[in-house]
Amino acid sequence: MFKRILLAVDGSEHSIRSVKYAIELAEKFGGTVDAVYVVDGDTAKKDVLHATDKFEVEKKRKEKIKPVRDELLASGVVFGTHILHGDPGPKIVEFANEREFDCVVIGSRGLNNLQTLILGSVSHKVAKRAACPVLIVK
Amino acid sequence: MKAEQLKQDWLGNVKGDVLAGIVVALALIPEAIAFSIIAGVDPMVGLYASFCIAVVISIVGGRPGMISAATGAMALVMVDLVADHGLQYLLAATILTGILQILFGIFKLAKVMKFVPRSVMVGFVNALAIMIFTAQLPHFVGETWVMYALVGATLAIIYLFPRLTKAVPSTLMAIIVITAIAVFGNLSVGTVGDMGSIAQQLPVFLIPSIPLTWETLMIIFPYALSLSVIGLLESLLTANIVDDMTDTESNKNKESRGQGIANIVSGFFGGMAGCAMIGQSVINVKSGGSGRLSAFVAGVFLMFLIVVLGGFVVQIPMAALAGVMFMVAISTFDWSSVKNLHKLPRTDAAVMVTTVTIVLITHDLSIGVLAGVLLSAIFFAAKISKVKVTEELDMRMQKRVYQVEGQLFFASVSDFPKKFHFADSVKQVEIDLTHAHLWDDSAVGALDKIEMKFAQNGIEVEYTGLNQASKQLKNRIGGLSNASGH
Numbered sequence: 177m178f179k180r181i182l183l184a185v186d187g188s189e190h191s192i193r194s195v196k197y198a199i200e201l202a203e204k205f206g207g208t209v210d211a212v213y214v215v216d217g218d219t220a221k222k223d224v225l226h227a228t229d230k231f232e233v234e235k236k237r238k239e240k241i242k243p244v245r246d247e248l249l250a251s252g253v254v255f256g257t258h259i260l261h262g263d264p265g266p267k268i269v270e271f272a273n274e275r276e277f278d279c280v281v282i283g284s285r286g287l288n289n290l291q292t293l294i295l296g297s298v299s300h301k302v303a304k305r306a307a308c309p310v311l312i313v314k
Numbered sequence: 315m316k317a318e319q320l321k322q323d324w325l326g327n328v329k330g331d332v333l334a335g336i337v338v339a340l341a342l343i344p345e346a347i348a349f350s351i352i353a354g355v356d357p358m359v360g361l362y363a364s365f366c367i368a369v370v371i372s373i374v375g376g377r378p379g380m381i382s383a384a385t386g387a388m389a390l391v392m393v394d395l396v397a398d399h400g401l402q403y404l405l406a407a408t409i410l411t412g413i414l415q416i417l418f419g420i421f422k423l424a425k426v427m428k429f430v431p432r433s434v435m436v437g438f439v440n441a442l443a444i445m446i447f448t449a450q451l452p453h454f455v456g457e458t459w460v461m462y463a464l465v466g467a468t469l470a471i472i473y474l475f476p477r478l479t480k481a482v483p484s485t486l487m488a489i490i491v492i493t494a495i496a497v498f499g500n501l502s503v504g505t506v507g508d509m510g511s512i513a514q515q516l517p518v519f520l521i522p523s524i525p526l527t528w529e530t531l532m533i534i535f536p537y538a539l540s541l542s543v544i545g546l547l548e549s550l551l552t553a554n555i556v557d558d559m560t561d562t563e564s565n566k567n568k569e570s571r572g573q574g575i576a577n578i579v580s581g582f583f584g585g586m587a588g589c590a591m592i593g594q595s596v597i598n599v600k601s602g603g604s605g606r607l608s609a610f611v612a613g614v615f616l617m618f619l620i621v622v623l624g625g626f627v628v629q630i631p632m633a634a635l636a637g638v639m640f641m642v643a644i645s646t647f648d649w650s651s652v653k654n655l656h657k658l659p660r661t662d663a664a665v666m667v668t669t670v671t672i673v674l675i676t677h678d679l680s681i682g683v684l685a686g687v688l689l690s691a692i693f694f695a696a697k698i699s700k701v702k703v704t705e706e707l708d709m710r711m712q713k714r715v716y717q718v719e720g721q722l723f724f725a726s727v728s729d730f731p732k733k734f735h736f737a738d739s740v741k742q743v744e745i746d747l748t749h750a751h752l753w754d755d756s757a758v759g760a761l762d763k764i765e766m767k768f769a770q771n772g773i774e775v776e777y778t779g780l781n782q783a784s785k786q787l788k789n790r791i792g793g794l795s796n797a798s799g800h
Contacts, residue, residue, distance in 0.1 A: 217596040220558045222650055225439065225551070226432055233558060261561050263600060 179207040182277040184268045184302065186213065186285075187240040194283035194313035195244050199251040201279065201311075209248060209255040212271060213241050214264040265301030272306045280310045323378050327605045334603025335611025338381055338594055341483040342368075342616050345594075345642065346384045347506055347627070348635045352449045353389040353586060354396040355404065356510035357627070360384040361620050362517040363408075363585030368613030370576040372606045376568030377553040379560055379604045381594040381612060382576060386446045386642065387544050387679060388587045394677075395537045403534055405522040408581035410538035411545065415574030418546055424566035427550050433662040434686035435551060436651045437669025439592075441682055443647035444674060450636040450643075453504065460501055461633050468492050468637025483597070485638050492634035493626070506635065507628035514624035516617065517583040540680035542574075545589035547683065549573050552590035559599045593645055661693040699726035701750070703733040713742040719749040722757035730760050736767045743768055748779030755791050 183198040185191040195211075202209050215223070215237065227233045237259055248255040260267050272280050282299045303310040342364050350360030364383035371382045396404050418424070454461060468488045475484035496503055506512070524530050553564050577587050598608055620627065655663050665686050673682030701720035708715060716734060720726065734743075745764070752758060765775045780788065 215558070217559055217600050221555050221592060221596065222648065224555045224558050225435055225648060226650070228428070228432060230554070230558065261559055 178202075178205045178279045180275075180277045180279075181207050181209045182268070182272050182275075182280045183209050183211045183244075184214070184264075184280060184282040184298075185211055185241060185244050186264070186283075186298075187244075188283070188285065190285050190313075191283040192243050192247070194281050194311075195247045197311060197313050198281040199248065199253055201281065202253045202255075203251070207253075207278070209253055210258065210275075210277070211241065211244050211248065211255060212258045212260055212268060213237065214260045214262060214267045216262065216264055220261065264298045265305075268298070268302050269305040272302075272308060277308055279308055280306050281313065282310065283313045323606045325605070325607070327602075328607060330602035331605045331607035332611050334598050334601035335608040336615050337483055337601045338598050338603070338608065338612040339615035339619065340486040341597055342381075342383055342594060342612060343619060343627070344485055344489050344630070344635055344638045345386075345591075346616070347630070348639050348642075349384045349386050349389040350586070351506075351509050351635070352386065352446070353392050353404075355401055355586060357506060358510070358513050359401065359404075359584060359586050360389075361512075361616070362583055363580045363588050365613045365617040366517065366580040366583050366585045367576040367588045368609050368616070370579045371572050372608075372610035372613065374568075374575050375572035375606070375609070376565035376570075377556055377590075378564075378606045379595070379599055379608065380549075380552055380556045380564075380569075380590050381598050381609055382549065382573065382588060382590045383594065383613075384586055384588040385545075385548065385591050386449075386639075386646075387442050387548050388541055388589055390442070390445050390449070390677070391540050391544055391679060392537060392586065395534070399533060402522045402524050403530070404586055405581045405584065406524050406530065407534040407537045407541065408585065408587040409522070409578050410534055411541040411587045412574040412577030412579075412581060414538055414542040415546060415577060416571050417574075418542065419567050419569075419571030419574060422567050424546070424550060424570050427547065430547065430683065430687055431662075431665065431690045433658075433665040434669050434683055434690060435547075436648050437666040437673075437686050438547065438679060438683055439646055439648050440651065440666070441670045441673035441679060443643045444670065445677070445679075446639055446646065447643040450639050453632050453636050457503070460503060464492055464496070464501075464503065464631060464633035465637045465640070467495070468634050469640060472637065472641045485641065488637060489630055489634050492637070493630050496631040496633075497629055501631070504632040505628060506630045506632065509632070512620065512624040512627050514621050516621065517585065519582055520584065521582065540678065541587045543683070544679050545573055545577070545587065546570055548592070549590035552592045552595050555592060556595050556599060559596070560604055593642060661690070661697070665690045665693065695725045699723070701726050701730055701733075703730075705735075707740070711742065712740050713744060714738060714740045715744045715746060717746045717749070721751055721753060722760065723753035724756035727756050727760035731764050731767065734764055734768075736771050736773075738771065738773060740773065742774050742776065744776045744778055746779050747777060747781075747784065750784070751781060752784035752787050754787075758788050758791050761788070 178201050181198050181202055198209050223233050223236065227236060241257060245257060260271065280302055282302055284299045299312045303312060346360040346364040347357040350357045367382050392404055395407060471488035471491055472484045475487050549569060550566055553566060553569055557564055573589060580588065651666060668689050669682045669686035672685045673679050698721050704717045706715045768775050
């Protein structure tokens with residue numbers, strides 16, 4: 177049922193917790209996991225400002241998703257990682273729908289009401305617009 | 315191939331570019347006006363600059379998808395020039411800035427920017443943010459609570475409106491709502507009209523009316539130099555950010571030249587110097603803009619709006635503009651640098667704080683950057699000038715072996731000879747330079763001095779492990795000092 181699993185991560189504690197769920201799902205259904213990390217405009221600005229060149233930017237981002245990679249490697253599940261650019265919500269939805277994933281696993285950042293009001297919830301956006309079932313890990 | 319590339323740059327993303335261009339034009343208007351007011355000139359100077367620069371850069375720039383116009387960084391540099399000498403000198407300085415930037419481009423100096431360390435760049439954007447913020451404070455002098463309430467309302471709309479829709483830029487929405495409140499509520503607050511006039515006409519070509527003398531050049535040259543360096547610094551940083559956001563490459567030297575051409579055109583059409591804008595470029599890319607067409611549309615649509623809506627623009631309360639500028643300051647400031655200040659290496663933090671402090675004291679971004687670069691150079695020299703010398707006695711051979719580890723150059727050799735025992739009982743000394751590198755004649759001189767001192771005590775010196783470059787240097791200039799001494 178869940179053969180192709182999309183795992184959306186942002187490198188935070190919350191998102192690392194969701195990795196376990198993606199692995200369990202993949203093991204249960206014999207599926208594969210594709211981990212995506214979306215770099216938005218503000219993050220791009222911050223990353224470029226703090227790095228000497230684009231290789232360092234790339235290296236830092238790979239380091240950021242390294243815990244996710246490590247855990248996937250250890251599990252033995254077939255997986256891939258992708259770093260995408262854009263607005264996280266729409267980008268994840270676009271990626272999931274275009275490549276016809278069977279399920280999206282995404283961590284909830286655990287924002288309070290005010291933060292959600294200003295920042296918006298990526299996981300809610302994905303749940304609303306993705307064509308497949310979405311598992312929000314709390 | 316070239317024509318194909320050109321077609322792709324201009325027409326590869328028509329729908330996205332046109333829509334994003336319109337959004338950027340709407341977001342540019344309040345900023346162009348506010349930056350003009352910071353610089354102390356009529357709002358038209360910033361608006362004409364934004365029009366000219368955006369349109370020209372769309373044609374000759376090296377980074378499609380990047381937005382350039384009148385900016386806060388440039389406005390802050392020109393404040394004193396405008397106050398002391400007036401608008402005509404600013405226009406002349408703008409043209410000279412363009413010429414300097416073209417020279418930067420021709421001589422491929424974009425590469426020099428790599429000598430500006432990132433802690434200096436972070437200091438630069440933070441100082442810029444603080445200065446944009448403090449430039450708004452004079453507008454509050456002698457104002458009532460109405461001003462504060464309107465600024466608060468502006469900020470609330472700017473940050474909350476995007477939750478409803480992102481189709482209209484929230485800054486524009488804030489300007490419209492606050493202006494409507496001020497006009498219909500008959501509030502007596504300061505408006506853009508009080509700061510200067512809005513001419514509902516297209517810019518015309520004119521040569522700045524200044525005496526073409528040596529004195530004039532001496533007045534405008536320092537400003538033009540600061541403007542060209544600041545402009546390129548921010549433009550190349552923005553280009554890197556757009557490169558990253560769009561996952562594409564861009565031609566930095568072409569961009570330097572393009573910025574120069576855009577500033578020359580701006581100066582001749584009554585506009586002030588400008589550069590690329592990080593905030594607007596991020597808005598452009600987020601709104602779907604990626605080609606040259608979006609900057610072109612942004613410039614043309616901005617001019618169209620001013621010609622049509624000039625009468626509305628003069629009624630915008632200063633409170634709304636101040637609110638927009640607070641938002642610009644908040645988003646320009648690199649908050650992560652403050653949050654992680656204690657985690658940074660001490661020297662990086664010191665460079666960042668020094669850059670900010672010097673800018674705030676001198677009110678000159680370029681002096682801050684220069685000081686930051688110099689301080690990092692000193693820190694770097696200090697860090698690299700630690701030379702370690704370990705010694706070992708070879709009893710059988712009656713020989714002492716010194717192992718030198720580090721970079722030997724003018725800054726590191728002053729204490730170097732003190733690490734050797736010249737009054738030694740051995741007859742032979744070996745200096746192992748396997749883990750060292752000789753960089754200049756000071757290094758060779760220091761070795762000669764050590765050799766001489768050992769010789770005075772009847773000890774023979776032998777060098778081992780010199781690498782090729784160091785050996786060449788030593789053979790070329792070594793031995794001069796002790797040869798002449800005896």
